[in-house]
Amino acid sequence: MxxxxxxxxxxxxxxxxxxxxxxxxxxxxxxxxxxxxxxxxxxxxxxxxxxxxxxxxxxxxxxxxxxxxxxxxxxxxxxxxxxxxxxxxxxxxxxxxxxxxxxxxxxxxxxxxxxxxxxxxxxxxxxxxxxxxxxxxxxxxxxxxxxxxxxxxxxxxxxxxxxxxxxxxxxxxxxxxxxxxxxxxxxxxxxxxxxxxxxxxxxxxxxxxxxxxxxxxxxxxxxxxxDDGNSLWTNDMSHDGWRDMAAPFITAYKAGASAVTVDHISATGGEKVIYWFRPQPKGLDCSSTDNIGTAPNGADLVADSVFVVTLLESEATVTVTSGSNDPVTYTASAGASITSVAMAAGTQSFKVTRDNGSTVVFSGDAAKEVVSECVCGIYNFNAFVGTFPAGAYDALDTDGLSRFTEGLKVTTCSPTPSLTAGADAKRAAAVFEAAVTAVI
Incomplete structure (x- = not known):
């Protein structure tokens, strides 16, 4: 609360x-x-x-x-x-x-x-x-x-x-x-x-x-x-960055504004980069090891992309490198904007600069990589969400992982978070049921 x-x-x-x-x-x-x-x-x-x-x-x-x-x-x-x-x-x-x-x-x-x-x-x-x-x-x-x-x-x-x-x-x-x-x-x-x-x-x-x-x-x-069984696809899949992204929008909404401005960003913690991606490409065949045996209905409707939201107080240059793909560089304007780049297996890297590259605002790697294999043997279409500056380490506890092995058909995964606090810090080499819904 x-x-x-x-x-x-x-x-x-x-x-x-x-x-x-x-x-x-x-x-x-x-x-x-x-x-x-x-x-x-x-x-x-x-x-x-x-x-x-x-x-x-x-x-x-x-x-x-x-x-x-x-x-x-x-x-x-x-x-x-x-x-x-x-x-x-x-x-x-x-x-x-x-x-x-x-x-x-x-x-x-x-x-x-x-x-x-x-x-x-x-x-x-x-x-x-x-x-x-x-x-x-x-x-x-x-x-x-x-x-x-x-x-x-x-x-x-x-x-x-x-x-x-x-x-x-x-x-x-x-x-x-x-x-x-x-x-x-x-x-x-x-x-x-x-x-x-x-x-x-x-x-x-x-x-x-x-x-x-x-x-x-x-x-x-x-x-x-x-755990109701969701730990198979929620382990290591923090969504905290989506709260960071929502903050200036909520401020703008309460102010009756029609768009997020620099003032809304400044009032909610300053500049940020929020990114998300799925842990594996959609075309993998995981049927022989998946706990259900079939891909989710709608799996063909999503893009194999990395999505990047910038909340900036002034224009900046953003470079995103997804795995083995060539770096993608673009100019992000002040305010809130979004782009996507093609996703490839490997490390997902991000860099934000100003002054023709001489001033580094944010730079680092995502704690989680994209892999060209079925994570824990399953079709995992959940999103991993990260931020720069990086937030506190967030992981499931013992109760949240209590049913992790139910239905699991591979022996390469265990009911423990694999992203450590150290990995979380590494990605931030930056300068800086009752189901509950929330109402504003």
């Missing part, structure tokens, strides 16, 4: 299900108490996915809201209790409001295509943060539904951008038996933040802070959490 607050995030959405094997009510108490003690806010987000909360029981939903509505950690909007959902399109929101005692700012994740009475809602949240086919699949040759399309559909449905909760997410790769897909997200984190600034919605929700299984986490790997 302290990390999120420092970034400019105002509240966490607590996506949760009814009590069962886990006492979620007690977990909510912990979250609300922590929010209160850290001057943060949280709110309930009811998960209506199959087998969880029932749309046919609005009373149970309202009762849970009533139980937490007076807590000092509760997010209030317009003096009302902010509440959201994951799906639940046919829920009787009026009955929920009545049972909860009224005074709810209800902004659920309902689909505009349903028969719901949207006139009684206070807001509307879209989960379409990635390019899809309009459903729960990657885009196809005949159907592509972009987040910006959803923005239009949801705002038209709710009738006012001030009631819209716009989603933004950096990535989506998941590799379980039950779900094995990849939504194309190469430059999504940068592109979507710029769309957010142009959109001007009242709310923005980051998907997610800590859903490691779907690879769209921006929270630290070192956060305390248990």
């Amino acid at each position: 302290q990390n999120a607050k420092a970034l400019g995030i105002d509240a966490f959405a607590l996506n949760f299900v009814p009590d069962g094997d886990v006492n979620y009510t007690q977990q909510l108490v912990y979250a609300y108490d922590s929010a209160a003690s850290n001057d943060m806010k949280v709110f309930l987000s009811f998960d209506f996915n199959t087998g969880y909360w029932s749309v046919d029981d609005p009373t149970a939903v309202g009762e849970r809201i009533a139980a937490f509505r007076s807590h000092s950690g509760q997010l209030m909007v317009d003096d009302q209790v902010f509440v959201s959902t994951f799906v639940g399109d046919t829920l009787d929101s009026s009955a929920v409001n009545s049972t909860a005692g009224g005074g709810i700012f209800f902004a659920p994740n309902f689909n505009p295509g349903t028969s719901q009475d949207f006139s009684v809602l206070d807001g509307l949240f879209s989960w379409y943060a990635w390019p899809t086919d309009g459903s729960n699949n990657p885009p196809s040759s005949t159907s592509t539904y972009l987040p910006s399309y959803a923005d239009t559909d949801y705002i038209n449905t709710i009738g006012d951008a001030s009631k819209y909760v716009a989603p933004v997410s950096p990535w989506f790769f998941t590799h379980f038996d039950s779900k094995n897909w990849l939504y194309p997200s190469d430059t999504l984190w940068f592109d979507r933040w710029n769309e957010i600034l142009a959109l001007g919605s009242r709310f923005v929700e980051i998907i997610t802070w800590n859903d490691y299984g779907e690879s769209h986490y921006i929270g630290p790997l070192s956060s305390k959490h248990y």
Whole structure:
């Protein structure tokens, strides 16, 4: 919560299900108490996915809201209790409001295509943060539904951008038996933040802070959490740099600006380079050693590239060398900009200079290399994200690696982080579930 607050995030959405094997009510108490003690806010987000909360029981939903509505950690909007959902399109929101005692700012994740009475809602949240086919699949040759399309559909449905909760997410790769897909997200984190600034919605929700299984986490790997099998593709795959990139965009959004300026960069820690890449090319055949046996649906939709975002206070020259490829040199302007270069196996090197190369601003190698083999035998389409200046060493702990060997078919990998604090320092030779989402 302290990390999120420092970034400019105002509240966490607590996506949760009814009590069962886990006492979620007690977990909510912990979250609300922590929010209160850290001057943060949280709110309930009811998960209506199959087998969880029932749309046919609005009373149970309202009762849970009533139980937490007076807590000092509760997010209030317009003096009302902010509440959201994951799906639940046919829920009787009026009955929920009545049972909860009224005074709810209800902004659920309902689909505009349903028969719901949207006139009684206070807001509307879209989960379409990635390019899809309009459903729960990657885009196809005949159907592509972009987040910006959803923005239009949801705002038209709710009738006012001030009631819209716009989603933004950096990535989506998941590799379980039950779900094995990849939504194309190469430059999504940068592109979507710029769309957010142009959109001007009242709310923005980051998907997610800590859903490691779907690879769209921006929270630290070192956060305390248990392993649901995701460690196979999250080990050594820090996303901390995506928080660094978001900071000036959040500042710009809160200021009502249409673009990130030098002032926003200066106010959020100064100049930075953020880069990301996948650990292996998309064309590798890992079927004989992969834990699932097949590449993720959508694997052909991504580029074998290194993506580089510069946050600069003045123009600079950037050189990126990916493996055995020739160096690529370009001029990056002041402000926030992005480029991509072809990815090749080997060391990924970065250098930023000024004054015709005489002044080195940043220079170093990524802690992780691209390899022309299947990392730990699997299809790993997660992203490694790094920064200059380099951040603190971030790695999964024992609990986060507890299921690493389940399904692993090779003996060359062990349940320990392979990137050491020393390697993290080396790359900085620079001058200088409850799944949680974050709302600003």
